[in-house]
Amino acid sequence: xxxxxxxxxxxxxxxxxxxxxxxxxxxxxxxxxxxxxxxxxxxxxxxxxxxxxxxxxxxxxxxxxxxxxxxxxxxxxxxxxxxxxxxxxxxxxxxxxxxxxxxxxxxxxxxxxxxxxxxxxxxxxxxxxxxxxxxxxxxxxxxxxxxxxxxxxxxxxxxxxxxxxxxxxxxxxxxxxxxxxxxxxxxxxxxxxxxxxxxxxxxxxxxxxxxxxxxxxxxxxxxxxxxxxxxxxxxxxxxxxxxxxxxxxxxxxxxxxxxxxxxxxxxxxxxxxxxxxxxxxxxxxxxxxxxxxxxxxxxxxxxxxxxxxxxxxxxxxxxxx
Numbered sequence: 238x239x240x241x242x243x244x245x246x247x248x249x250x251x252x253x254x255x256x257x258x259x260x261x262x263x264x265x266x267x268x269x270x271x272x273x274x275x276x277x278x279x280x281x282x283x284x285x286x287x288x289x290x291x292x293x294x295x296x297x298x299x300x301x302x303x304x305x306x307x308x309x310x311x312x313x314x315x316x317x318x319x320x321x322x323x324x325x326x327x328x329x330x331x332x333x334x335x336x337x338x339x340x341x342x343x344x345x346x347x348x349x350x351x352x353x354x355x356x357x358x359x360x361x362x363x364x365x366x367x368x369x370x371x372x373x374x375x376x377x378x379x380x381x382x383x384x385x386x387x388x389x390x391x392x393x394x395x396x397x398x399x400x401x402x403x404x405x406x407x408x409x410x411x412x413x414x415x416x417x418x419x420x421x422x423x424x425x426x427x428x429x430x431x432x433x434x435x436x437x438x439x440x441x442x443x444x445x446x447x448x449x450x451x452x453x454x455x456x457x458x459x460x461x462x463x464x465x466x467x468x469x470x471x472x473x474x475x476x477x478x479x480x481x482x483x484x485x486x487x488x489x490x491x492x493x494x495x496x497x498x499x500x501x502x503x504x505x506x507x508x509x510x511x512x513x514x515x516x517x518x519x520x521x522x523x524x525x526x527x528x529x530x531x532x533x534x535x536x537x538x539x540x541x542x543x544x545x546x547x548x549x550x551x552x553x554x555x556x557x558x
Contacts, residue, residue: 239306243279244313250277251284251317258536268351269360270536271372272318282310285372288351290324291315292362296331326362350431354379356402357431359424369397369424373542374467377507377532380547381465382407384503388462391415391497393446398425400465405434413461415442415449447481450493460499466490470510483510488519491548495523498549507532507545515546523548 254272262270273284279301285292293311295302307327315325326347347363353375360368381390381400385407392401395416404412412434414425422443429439442449446468453459468490472481487508494504505528515527525548532545 238301238303239280239309243277244309246277247273247280247310248313248317251314255318261535266352266354267375268353269370269372270534272536273314274537274540280310284314285368286318286320287360287362287368288349289320290326290347290349290362291318291320292326292328292368294328294330294366296329328366330366356406358397358399358402358428359431370399371396373509373534373537373540374399374507374532375534377505377528377545378403380528380532381463381505384463385409389413389460389499391461391464393450393464393466393494394468395421395425395465396467397421398428398441400467401425401439402428402432402434404463404465405429405439406432409463411438411440413440413442415444415446417443417445419443447490450490450497454493454496459497460502461497462499462502464494464497464502464504466494466504466506468508470508483508484513487513488516491520491523495548502549504548505545506548507543509543511541513544515544520548525549 251273258270258272262268269285269287271283271285273282275281275283281302282293282295291311291314293314295307311325311327314320315322346361348359348361350357351360351370352358353370358370360370362368378400382403385404386409388404388407388409390401390404390409390412392398392404392412392414395401395414398414398416398421401412401414412429414422416422416425422441426441429435468481468483468487470483487506491504491506498504525546528545528547529543533540533542
């Protein structure tokens with residue numbers, strides 16, 4: 238039960254974070270950011286601001302959370318952050334199973350066009366568990382942009398193509414966007430078009446990224462200067478030829494991607510699996526360094542939202558602050 242004292246603590250926390258993050262977001266051209274993530278004991282919610290909307294969630298079967306608690310937190314958050322009731326969206330999260338990220342959550346179709354660092358993205362706050370833009374990878378996207386000049390860029394497990402948008406913004410020679418979901422590939426095209434990145438140099442592949450890698454190795458026709466590798470933690474989707482587990486399979490996956498790189502090419506590899514451990518023995522053949530600290534944004538400071546590495550590190554530019 239979230240009592241009145243806890244709600245008062247939440248009010249104070251949200252006011253403080255809002256006063257800190259709002260000027261930072263405005264200065265950096267950011268319209269969506271995380272303002273609360275289970276920061277106070279007994280209030281296990283995540284709250285993200287999207288322009289004039291609030292996207293809220295908590296894990297299903299949280300013993301201490303009742304429907305009344307949810308109603309109270311959402312009412313308080315909306316009032317504190319000056320967000321209208323109609324612009325507040327709540328979802329239950331549960332342990333993700335392979336392929337479940339593609340399941341539809343609702344059909345309300347609450348879509349927004351938001352801006353991030355002068356780039357535009359379409360987000361959907363109602364219909365899917367995730368909105369179409371992973372806020373924790375904002376800095377990672379900046380690294381992609383700053384290392385895409387004249388580069389051939391391959392975006393694997395691309396989701397809605399935000400890395401491809403940043404690569405194009407960084408004057409990539411070409412982008413190839415690969416995802417298993419036709420819905421997300423269409424979404425990726427929309428995001429590219431919103432930023433006027435069109436043309437034959439931007440291609441889209443609906444299919445299993447693992448099979449795409451194997452086929453690219455077999456043909457040997459194309460090499461990429463930059464490969465973005467942000468795979469799911471686990472997948473057993475029927476659309477895939479085989480099951481995938483990030484902990485067991487990452488070393489082989491990185492090895493395959495390295496065969497698709499140009500001589501000075503790089504892989505940016507990331508995972509949201511909190512228990513992930515890089516197989517350092519298998520990685521001895523590569524030059525690599527961890528970028529996790531550089532890729533965690535201010536609004537996610539102190540969290541363990543993802544881990545990130547750069548493999549074949551040659552003249553990496555740091556993200557702009």
